[in-house]
Each structure stands twice: as structure tokens, then as C-alpha cells.
Amino acid sequence: xxxxxxxxxxxxxxxxxxxxxxxxxxxxxxxxxxxxxxxxxxxxxxxxxxxxxxxxxxxxxxxxxxxxxxxxxxxxxxxxxxxxxxxxxxxxxxxxxxxxxxxxxxxxxxxxxxxxxxxxxxxxxxxxxxxxxxxxxxxxxxxxxxxxxxxxxxxxxxxxxxxxxxxxxxxxxxxxxxxxxxxxxxxxxxxxxxxxxxxxxxxxxxxxxxxxxxxxxxxxxxxxxxxxxxxxxxxxxxxxxxxxxxxxxxxxxxxxxxxxxxxxxxxxxxxxxxxxxxxxxxxxxxxxxxxxxxxxxxxxxxxxxxxxxxxxxxxxxxxxxxxxxxxxxxxxxxxxxxxxxxxxxxxxxxxxxxxxxxxxxxxxxxxxxxxxxxxxxxxxxxxxxx
Numbered sequence: 001x002x003x004x005x006x007x008x009x010x011x012x013x014x015x016x017x018x019x020x021x022x023x024x025x026x027x028x029x030x031x032x033x034x035x036x037x038x039x040x041x042x043x044x045x046x047x048x049x050x051x052x053x054x055x056x057x058x059x060x061x062x063x064x065x066x067x068x069x070x071x072x073x074x075x076x077x078x079x080x081x082x083x084x085x086x087x088x089x090x091x092x093x094x095x096x097x098x099x100x101x102x103x104x105x106x107x108x109x110x111x112x113x114x115x116x117x118x119x120x121x122x123x124x125x126x127x128x129x130x131x132x133x134x135x136x137x138x139x140x141x142x143x144x145x146x147x148x149x150x151x152x153x154x155x156x157x158x159x160x161x162x163x164x165x166x167x168x169x170x171x172x173x174x175x176x177x178x179x180x181x182x183x184x185x186x187x188x189x190x191x192x193x194x195x196x197x198x199x200x201x202x203x204x205x206x207x208x209x210x211x212x213x214x215x216x217x218x219x220x221x222x223x224x225x226x227x228x229x230x231x232x233x234x235x236x237x238x239x240x241x242x243x244x245x246x247x248x249x250x251x252x253x254x255x256x257x258x259x260x261x262x263x264x265x266x267x268x269x270x271x272x273x274x275x276x277x278x279x280x281x282x283x284x285x286x287x288x289x290x291x292x293x294x295x296x297x298x299x300x301x302x303x304x305x306x307x308x309x310x311x312x313x314x315x316x317x318x319x320x321x322x323x324x325x326x327x328x329x330x331x332x333x334x335x336x337x338x339x340x341x342x343x344x345x346x347x348x349x350x351x352x353x354x355x356x357x358x359x360x361x362x363x364x365x366x367x368x369x370x371x372x373x374x375x376x377x378x379x380x381x382x383x384x385x386x
Contacts, residue, residue: 018261025269030088066095105215132198147244205230233374240350248305256298265355265370315381351380
């Protein structure tokens with residue numbers, strides 16, 4: 001069983017893994033149900049009355065979104081927990097977040113140079129090359145990227161997925177973005193900026209369009225549109241893009257689910273809120289290096305150094321992973337210390353990502369509702385700013 005022998009809900013040093021909190025939430029004895037303006041409490045513990053708990057309600061507001069967090073705390077200490085210990089908790093969205101629909105920008109200038117499209121902004125320039133990738137983003141004389149922003153559909157396996165033959169079944173997606181064929185790249189100048197549209201095809205049988213709207217104030221709106229042309233395409237490991245940033249951009253703040261790692265099929269314990277910390281806390285170090293650290297339902301995300309900051313605003317909820325190593329480094333690493341760190345920050349910005357699975361650990365696949373169908377269209381967008 002390898003790493004499974006000492007890598008369950010707790011790490012070998014007794015640090016809780018993210019799924020520890022998920023199990024705690026699923027097993028909690030109280031259930032909270034919203035009924036209009038009221039919260040109904042259902043007690044599934046036959047031997048502990050509700051009078052043993054203090055139940056609190058906290059209303060939180062972030063950027064127009066209103067959230068209600070409900071918690072049940074022990075009134076008195078027990079042999080297994082101190083007074084005030086949270087036995088059950090739930091979150092309700094009272095007023096949803098208002099996502100930006102479009103970029104509010106100013107006119108920019110565009111030129112074509114050796115097949116590259118260069119858009120000049122007030123404080124720098126943005127370059128799209130002939131592959132449809134955003135290869136350079138100069139701002140105030142500094143380069144924001146260490147590797148291009150481009151389509152990317154692969155994610156490394158986790159232990160559960162390895163046992164379920166994830167790579168053998170879905171490995172055709174590993175190099176699908178690299179094998180894209182660009183059919184055309186068009187530009188259009190508007191009052192909000194320059195629109196660059198790259199129409200491509202993917203080898204699996206799909207049309208794919210990347211659209212960049214670049215404003216004169218230096219903001220960039222990225223839209224990705226996927227249209228399958230076949231009906232036998234396997235599910236997509238992740239739908240989104242990848243880019244790499246300078247290695248000193250190590251401070252992260254975001255508004256989404258947290259504070260611990262969460263995935264589409266393991267996020268009930270991770271509440272929406274504002275969280276901040278170093279990149280090392282955003283990553284999750286499992287005994288055996290594997291895919292990790294995703295956060296779901298992100299509204300906005302910032303990563304910064306002492307001199308640079310990148311902000312990402314989703315036009316809908318996003319999934320974002322950030323590491324100080326690359327996907328290509330994971331397969332060869334047997335332990336976390338084997339990972340070559342510190343060369344760059346690897347950032348994946350996705351509409352969705354394949355769930356972790358785990359109904360069992362010896363072959364069961366992730367439930368279909370937590371996968372991304374390859375034979376259905378997908379579209380998403382986000383805005384980059386400094």
C-alpha cells in the first residue's frame with residue numbers, strides 16, 4: 001500500500017490533512033437547514049440534547065456578497081474537548097457575489113512585429129505570439145511572466161487517481177495544448193482596448209478560441225471557449241490556463257473557499273472567506289508528492305512580492321493552484337524534499353478541475369458529476385491586473 005500505510009487523515013507528524021476537516025464536517029451530529037429567514041437545527045445525536053450547545057450566527061460581507069456562518073459550540077468541557085469547541089458548522093450565501101461581466105478599459109495601441117502582436121499600454125506592453133499564447137507582459141519596465149500564459153488541460157494524478165488508471169485513460173490531454181493548431185489570429189481596436197482573438201483546433205477533436213481584451217490602463221481580460229467536434233472525447237483533467245511568475249512572488253491573498261485545500265468533490269468543510277498567507281501554506285505537502293493545493297469558488301486572487309502584484313478577478317468562480325515547482329517535477333519526486341523549488345511560481349487558473357475521487361483507493365473513479373466532460377462546450381473568463 002506504500003504511502004497509504006502512514007498517510008491518512010493525519011500526516012505522519014499528526015498534522016491534519018485537508019480531508020480531515022471534510023470528514024469532521026460530514027460526520028458532525030448537527031445539521032443546519034435554511035428555511036426562509038430561519039435556520040432549523042436537526043440533532044442526529046441520540047444522547048446529547050441541543051441545550052448542551054451554544055449556537056452562534058455570524059453575518060459576513062465581502063464585496064457585496066453576504067454570507068451567514070452558523071456554529072454549534074460546547075457549553076461545557078467534556079473528556080474529549082474544551083468548552084467552546086465547535087462541534088458543527090455550516091455556511092449559507094444570503095446574497096451572491098457580483099462577478100464582473102466585462103473589462104472596463106481605455107483605448108490601447110496595437111502593432112504586428114515578426115508575427116507577434118504587441119499591444120502598447122500606458123505603463124508597458126502585452127505580447128501575443130503566433131501560437132496564441134500571451135508571452136510577455138511588461139509593466140513599469142518589469143516583466144511579469146517567466147513562462148507564457150497559454151491553454152493547459154493536464155493535471156498530475158493523486159494517489160487515488162493513480163490507482164484508477166487516470167493517466168492511462170486521460171493521458172491524451174497531457175500534450176493537447178502544445179499540439180494545438182492556430183487557424184487565425186485577428187485584432188480589433190475598440191474604446192475599451194484591443195481585442196486579440198486566436199482561433200485554434202485541438203488534436204482530440206475540438207475548436208478552441210482564446211480571446212484577449214487588453215486595455216490602455218494595462219488590464220487584460222482572458223476568455224477561453226471550447227467547442228467539441230467529436231462526441232467520443234474523454235473527460236478533461238482541468239479546463240483552464242497555466243502561466244509562471246517570478247520566484248519571489250510568494251505572498252497570497254484570495255476570496256474563495258479555504259483556508260485548507262479543497263476540490264469540487266471535497267469542499268463542504270471549506271467556507272467562502274478572505275484568506276491570506278505564504279505560498280508554502282497554500283500548497284499541501286503530501287508524503288508522496290502529487291497534485292495538491294487547489295482552492296474552489298475563488299472570486300479574486302492576489303499573489304505578490306515586495307515589488308510586484310498580480311490580481312485575478314474571475315468572471316465566474318475559479319479554481320486556482322499555485323506551486324513553487326512545476327507539474328513536470330512531480331512524477332520523479334518520491335518525497336517533498338525531492339522537488340526542485342525556487343525557480344518560478346507555477347500558477348493554474350481554471351474554470352474547473354477533476355475531483356480527487358476516493359470512494360475507495362484501489363480503482364474506483366471520481367464520480368461523473370465531479371469531472372469535466374470532453375464532449376460538451378465550456379467557456380470562462382477572468383481579468384488580470386496589477
